[in-house]
Each structure stands twice: as C-alpha cells, then as structure tokens.
Amino acid sequence: CENVNDAFLCFWGRSPFFGFHWHYHPELDITYVHRGQGTRLVGNNVSDFRAGDFVFLGSNLPHTWISDDDFSQQEKQMEVIVLQFPPQLSSDSWLQLPELANLKKLLTHADRGIVFSEMIRKSAVNMLIEMTTVSGFERFQLLLSLLNLLGFEPERKFLASFRNSP
Numbered sequence: 268c269e270n271v272n273d274a275f276l277c278f279w280g281r282s283p284f285f286g287f288h289w290h291y292h293p294e295l296d297i298t299y300v301h302r303g304q305g306t307r308l309v310g311n312n313v314s315d316f317r318a319g320d321f322v323f324l325g326s327n328l329p330h331t332w333i334s335d336d337d338f339s340q341q342e343k344q345m346e347v348i349v350l351q352f353p354p355q356l357s358s359d360s361w362l363q364l365p366e367l368a369n370l371k372k373l374l375t376h377a378d379r380g381i382v383f384s385e386m387i388r389k390s391a392v393n394m395l396i397e398m399t400t401v402s403g404f405e406r407f408q409l410l411l412s413l414l415n416l417l418g419f420e421p422e423r424k425f426l427a428s429f430r431n432s433p
Contacts, residue, residue: 273402273406274352274353274407275294275350275351275352275353275356275410276294276349276350276351276352277348277349277350277351277395277398277399277406278348278349278399279301279346279347279348279399280345280346280347280348280349281344281345281346281347282344282345283343283344283345284334284345285303285305285331285332285333285334285345286333286334287331287333288331289308289329289330289331290329290330290331291327291328291329291330292326292327292351293326293327293353293354294326294351294352294353294354295323295324295325295326295351295352295353295354295356295374295377296323296324296328296330296349296350296351297321297322297323297324297349297350297351297395297413298320298321298322298324298332298347298348298349298350299320299321299347299348299391299392299395300316300317300318300319300320300321300332300345300346300347301318301346301347301348302318302343302344302345302346303316303317303318303332303334303343303344303345303346303347304316304317304318304334304335305332305333305334305335306332306333306335307320307322307330307331307332307333307426308329308330308331308332308333309322309324309328309329309330309380309426309427310328310329310330310379310380310426310427310428310429311427311428311429312380312426312427312428314426316332319385319388320382321382321383321388321391321392322380322381322382322426323373323377323380323381323383323417324377324380324381325374325376325377325378325379325380326354326377326378328377328378328379328380328427330380332347348395348396348399350395350398350410350413352410356410362374369415369418369419370414370415370418372418373414373417373418373420373423374414376423376425379425379426379427379428379429380425380426380427381417381420381423381424381425381426382423382424382426383417383420383422383423383424384420384422384423387416387417387420387422390416391413391416391417394409394412394413394416395413397409398410398413
C-alpha cells in the first residue's frame with residue numbers, strides 16, 4: 268500500500284541495519300517492529316526496542332530507531348511495518364463529536380509518543396498487517412478501527428516526558 272496518491276502510507280520496511288536517522292515529519296506515525304532489536308529515541312526518551320515493539324508517534328515528534336550491532340552481525344534483517352497518516356485526520360472539527368472522545372485523547376497523547384500493552388498490541392498488529400494487504404476505503408476503515416482500539420487502551424505509557432517541538 269505504497270501508492271503516493273493515497274491519503275496515508277502503510278508498508279513493510281526491511282533493512283539489514285537501522286542507523287541513526289533523527290528526523291520528524293508532520294504525519295502521525297505507528298511503527299511495529301516485527302523483527303529486530305536496538306535503541307529507540309523518541310523526543311527526550313531513550314529506550315530499548317525488540318520484536319513486538321508497537322509505538323504511536325504524534326506529528327513532528329523527533330524519533331529514530333537504531334539496530335544493535337549484534338543483531339545486524341547475525342545476518343538477519345530488521346523488519347517493521349510503518350503506518351503514516353496526515354495530521355488532517357486529527358482535525359478538531361470531527362473530534363468534537365462525543366463518540367470520538369477517546370480518539371481525541373489518543374491523538375493528543377501521541378504528541379509524547381505512546382507504547383501499548385501486550386494485550387492491545389496483539390489485536391493492533393493483526394489490523395496493521397491486514398492494512399498492508401488492502402487499499403482504498405477498506406484500508407481507511409481499518410485505520411479508524413485501529414485508532415479506536417488504541418483509544419481505549421487503559422495502560423498506555425508515554426515515551427517523551429513532554430511535548431517536543433522540532
């Protein structure tokens with residue numbers, strides 16, 4: 268699902284090594300690490316990552332993933348799924364609806380980066396994998412379902428201690 272004409276991107280990324288690439292972008296970003304390990308930097312947070320890592324980042328939140336040398340030397344590939352969608356999806360007008368209160372809170376919290384519990388992660392990863400195989404309205408519908416699921420996560424943990432600006 269890497270059509271540049273699509274409103275958002277969802278793709279598998281594979282690489283023998285993830286080097287330091289500190290960056291930010293206006294799109295909101297969900298990254299799932301299928302295979303790999305190393306160090307994740309998000310805002311002012313530095314922590315380890317490994318297979319199963321599932322993180323939601325807000326717009327313009329600086330970040331990078333750096334793979335461990337040990338992992339790269341084992342001749343294994345890093346594998347991730349990346350979902351990026353435009354900040355317009357979090358526009359205030361439709362988030363005022365009472366039915367979307369949890370989604371509004373989720374999108375606000377994403378400004379600091381969020382890690383999710385294993386229970387939520389399992390369902391979310393299945394949706395994310397499915398998103399890489401579909402397109403159009405079906406993919407958009409999955410995005411909304413995924414955000415709804417993440418919005419009800421009671422055990423979300425923040426990565427950055429405060430909102431970071433680039």
